[in-house]
Amino acid sequence: MSTNYEETIRDYICSRCMDFGEDGLCHSKDPEGCAIYRFLPQMIDIATRIQDLKIMPYAEAVREEICSYCRNRHPDGKCSVRESLSCALDRYLPLVVEALEYARNSNGKRKGVI
Ligand code: SF4
Numbered sequence: 001m002s003t004n005y006e007e008t009i010r011d012y013i014c015s016r017c018m019d020f021g022e023d024g025l026c027h028s029k030d031p032e033g034c035a036i037y038r039f040l041p042q043m044i045d046i047a048t049r050i051q052d053l054k055i056m057p058y059a060e061a062v063r064e065e066i067c068s069y070c071r072n073r074h075p076d077g078k079c080s081v082r083e084s085l086s087c088a089l090d091r092y093l094p095l096v097v098e099a100l101e102y103a104r105n106s107n108g109k110r111k112g113v114i
Pocket residue numbers: 013014017018019020025026027028034035036037088
């Protein structure tokens with residue numbers, strides 16, 4: 001996986017994430033760790049494949065291709081982490097899609113994102 005994607009997520013999402021502490025560390029309340037990083041390859045694939053102006057197709061793909069494999073998901077399909085707004089991927093999905101599109105279009109060159 002290109003570090004360009006990881007660095008862009010850090011610049012674009014972590015910098016404005018409610019779980020990013022003043023100590024410069026992540027204090028995610030997700031017991032499995034931040035889902036954006038846990039599922040970054042899958043999310044890159046979804047963002048590359050879908051390319052839609054609406055967020056719903058991305059949200060549906062996340063449910064099917066990511067949540068189905070996430071250990072936080074209950075057998076009935078519910079997710080208490082999502083319901084408590086503790087899943088960063090769910091919380092920032094539009095920004096994640098935007099950041100991944102930026103990273104893809106920057107062709108590996110690092111520029112200021114914001
Ligand atoms: S929860 Fe995810 S997006 Fe938020 S600061 Fe931690 S690593 Fe970054």
